[in-house]
Amino acid sequence: MSTTVAIVGGGWAGLACAVDCVRRGLQPTVFEAAPQVGGRARTVRMDGLPLDNGQHILIGAYSETLALMRAVGADPDALLQRQPLALEFDDGFSLRAHSSGRLGLAIAFLRACGMSWRDRLAALRLMRALRRTPAADETVAALLARTAQTDGAIKHLWAPLCIAALNTSIEQSSARVFARVLTDSLMGPPGAADLLLPRADLGSLLPEPALFWLRAHGASVNTGTRVRAVRQQADGFAIEVPDGAPCFDRVVFACSPHQLPALLGDLPGMQDIARQIAALAYEAITTVYAAFDARTRLPAAMTGFVAGEPHWVFDSGQLGGPPGLLAGVVSAANGTREETERTVLAALRSQFPALSDPLWVRTISERRATFRCTPGRTAIEQPRDSRIAIAGDYLVADYPATLEAAVRSGLAAASRLAGASCKTQNSSGK
Ligand SMILES: Cc1cc2nc3c(=O)[nH]c(=O)nc-3n(C[C@H](O)[C@H](O)[C@H](O)COP(=O)(O)OP(=O)(O)OC[C@H]3O[C@@H](n4cnc5c(N)ncnc54)[C@H](O)[C@@H]3O)c2cc1C
Structure with missing residues (x-):
């Protein structure tokens, strides 16, 4: 019987971990609270419209993310528009x-x-x-x-x-x-500094192909299933979900950092890690999607605004999306959703006076988009119990919160658990 692994969280870290567990001969089950996988890089439906929860950019240096996309059958060359680093203001x-x-x-x-x-x-x-x-x-x-x-x-x-x-x-x-x-x-x-601009929604870059790949390889992915608690038992971990408490040999905590301390609290020896994670502060990102006349085309696919908000405006029509759909991104956003929306629309009108009135506007604010990347952060160590791993974009001290950090952490978690599994099998003579 192969070692069973419960993965709490189906963001890019949890999915990377699950795929790598399968490749290493472990048997993963993903529990994801939301109705869809993808976490902070997902496609959502707003009034029936498929939109990303926020415009994302990848860069050529995201080697593990690109390799993982290929491994699950998502072609980065078709899904991402590669261009030399260009800053147009x-x-x-x-x-x-x-x-x-x-x-x-x-x-x-x-x-x-x-x-x-x-x-x-x-x-x-x-x-x-x-x-x-x-x-x-x-x-x-x-x-x-x-x-x-x-x-x-x-x-x-x-x-x-x-x-x-x-x-x-x-x-x-x-x-x-x-x-x-x-x-x-x-x-x-x-190629490391090249910009890789998504030409498809975020769900198609990795989350959906990974979900399909995992199920085709016998792994189980349960969306809409929030893990309420994780309890240590004599021979593994009970994962408390709404319809039961199945038991697993190993557990990976791949949920967002602000959700983690509450889950770790019940496990022995995890209090220091929970405290370290609870100390993280967060920054928001707001994306204002505004649909204009389909003939609208900006001078560049991605334009920077020197005055600040929005920091960048993306022209979806130049990136394989609907013509006329613009996405204004405000990083480290402080204002309310409504204030930010007003500011972005006003900046667009003043910069591009020929723009008509938008046909519709939808604004998505992610309050805890990333941890605040301040000086002096220290790396978060893995738990002493080698049957437990933590995965997520916040673990490495010298790197910001990115898709690549999330993917790398998921791969590292799978490698750690596979190592622990070999040791157990050797010592038990299996
Ligand atoms: C608007 C926005 C723009 C961004 N732009 C970029 C960018 O341009 N480039 C870039 O590289 N990165 C960007 N990022 C950062 C990037 O999206 C994140 O670093 C990455 O998605 C984090 O992945 P993760 O798997 O570590 O965590 P998450 O995506 O947070 O995944 C955690 C998952 O765990 C689930 N979960 C939590 N608690 C439970 C529970 N109890 N039971 C079950 N499931 C649970 C959550 O629902 C979630 O799906 C951006 C983020 C945002 C929000």
Whole structure:
């Protein structure tokens, strides 16, 4: 009999874990509270319209996510529009990085439109400074001050990249995490900094193909099934769900961090981990979808707004979606849903005066979109009991909350449990 694994949470971390458990010969069962899998990167229906819970961007450095998509039969080349990193702003600023690495970046800075020589030199200075890892307690704002960044470089490069990658303002963001993101992408191997813009809804990128793959491989995925408690028993773990309490050999906690401490509380030796996770703070992301006349086309598929809100506007028509549908994204959003919606629509009208009145508008606010990526965060250790694993985008200290972090954590959880399973089998002579 193969080792049974209960996976609490069917976001990208839980699904990655489940797929890898199958590949390693374990028998996973996923419990997902929501009616659909995908967690914070899912497709929802609003008044019958399929919409993503928020515009997502992947980058070329997401190697494990891309490999997992392929493994479950989702073709990244068809589902994602790959383009060199391009920053196009509403004030005419434009930068394209056709290749990564120091030389590629230097060329991109030289050719950028709307960058003064002082801005270009400042940008190169910051990239050079990143050869040394910033101190654990340094903020991005302090790093920018230390490397004498100009207003132009901050406005067009560092502030938008920081808010896009860390979903936290430069004043609050960790310089170490920002440096890691920049070096892995801009200074990474060829293609690492490429933008991969979804040409299909988020559900089709991974959650739905993974669900189909898992069921076809004999794994069980129970949506609409909230786990109320996990209790340790002599020979495993009882997973308390509305219609019973089935028992499993192993358990993976792949739920969002704010939901986890309550579930961990009953298990012996988990209090420190629960406390560490409970201390995380969160940032919101609001996406305003506005449908205009189908002939509407913006100058670029993705346009940055220097004045802030929205931070980016995406033109779905240029990304395989319905023509005329625009998505305005506000990261680290502070206002109410209604306020943010008004601000985004006003900014769109003022930037693109030819826009007609929207045919409809739908706004989705994710209050806890990501953890706040502040300096000094420490990695969250796995529990001492090797039959338990934690998976999720918040575990690694030097990385922000991303799809890639979620997928990697899910794969690591499966590997940990497979290791524990081998040890048990060896010691019991099975
Ligand atoms: C609006 C928005 C925009 C984003 N943009 C980007 C982007 O552009 N690029 C990028 O890389 N990342 C982006 N992210 C971050 C990315 O979506 C997350 O990092 C990732 O989805 C987290 O996955 P996860 O599996 O770790 O957690 P989650 O997705 O939170 O999954 C946890 C799952 O557990 C379930 N659950 C919780 N409690 C229980 C329970 N008791 N029983 C059963 N199930 C339970 C939840 O319903 C959920 O489905 C964005 C996030 C948001 C919200």
